[in-house]
Amino acid sequence: MPASHPALTIAQNQANGAATPSPSAFVIYDPISGPKGSPLDVRTITGYGADKAPIYANAAATQTPSTGAMSTGIGLGENDIIAMNPRTPTTGDAIFKAGFNDNDQPGTVPTYAAGGPPPLVASSAISSTRLYIGGGRSPAQDPVTHVGTPNPYTAGIVILGSGNGGSRDAGAGPAFTGFGTKMVTATGAVAIGAVVETGWVNRANRSLVANESIFGSAVAASGAIS
Numbered sequence: 001m002p003a004s005h006p007a008l009t010i011a012q013n014q015a016n017g018a019a020t021p022s023p024s025a026f027v028i029y030d031p032i033s034g035p036k037g038s039p040l041d042v043r044t045i046t047g048y049g050a051d052k053a054p055i056y057a058n059a060a061a062t063q064t065p066s067t068g069a070m071s072t073g074i075g076l077g078e079n080d081i082i083a084m085n086p087r088t089p090t091t092g093d094a095i096f097k098a099g100f101n102d103n104d105q106p107g108t109v110p111t112y113a114a115g116g117p118p119p120l121v122a123s124s125a126i127s128s129t130r131l132y133i134g135g136g137r138s139p140a141q142d143p144v145t146h147v148g149t150p151n152p153y154t155a156g157i158v159i160l161g162s163g164n165g166g167s168r169d170a171g172a173g174p175a176f177t178g179f180g181t182k183m184v185t186a187t188g189a190v191a192i193g194a195v196v197e198t199g200w201v202n203r204a205n206r207s208l209v210a211n212e213s214i215f216g217s218a219v220a221a222s223g224a225i226s
Contacts, residue, residue: 170221
């Protein structure tokens with residue numbers, strides 16, 4: 001089911017779940033069921049195939065959207081602003097003390113520099129096993145062995161977010177994607193909606209000051225899920 005934003009009306013959520021009126025708190029959601037037209041979006045049965053399997057059609061426009069569910073990701077959000085203090089004298093220390101890693105993109109498989117964290121040097125590998133119990137996708141059970149081998153998604157899987165100026169849906173319908181997040185650090189004052197680091201903007205509930213870190217919201221849409 002498409003994700004909904006609690007600050008918006010049903011009509012606004014059905015439109016694209018945008019972040020108006022602003023300010024509205026930044027919320028995270030599931031890439032498989034959160035955007036309209038995603039693989040587990042609201043659907044209706046329109047008929048049955050030769051194998052008696054149901055045939056579905058997207059029905060998001062006529063349904064009340066509901067927040068998408070994830071098995072991991074609890075506790076992540078843009079409103080958690082991380083600042084240095086005497087016990088964490090660097091931004092990397094502060095981020096690590098808060099339980100995260102610099103440059104982390106939630107939902108992807110992290111890649112660390114030699115010697116381990118922190119920080120991450122990349123976070124581009126994709127596997128839905130990072131986000132969903134059971135791997136996120138598996139075929140129907142074999143009718144003889146009754147075994148269904150997990151077949152994880154390996155593209156388009158990142159935790160998405162919207163709110164405070166950021167939209168839920170991205171791309172072109174009827175299949176939409178969304179906007180992921182990344183741990184980024186301000187080098188100076190950053191207003192709401194302004195760039196924290198290239199490609200990532202501030203959707204927190206206030207402006208940032210130098211050396212504060214947040215999960216910035218992506219400017220570019222996430223990739224298609226496959």
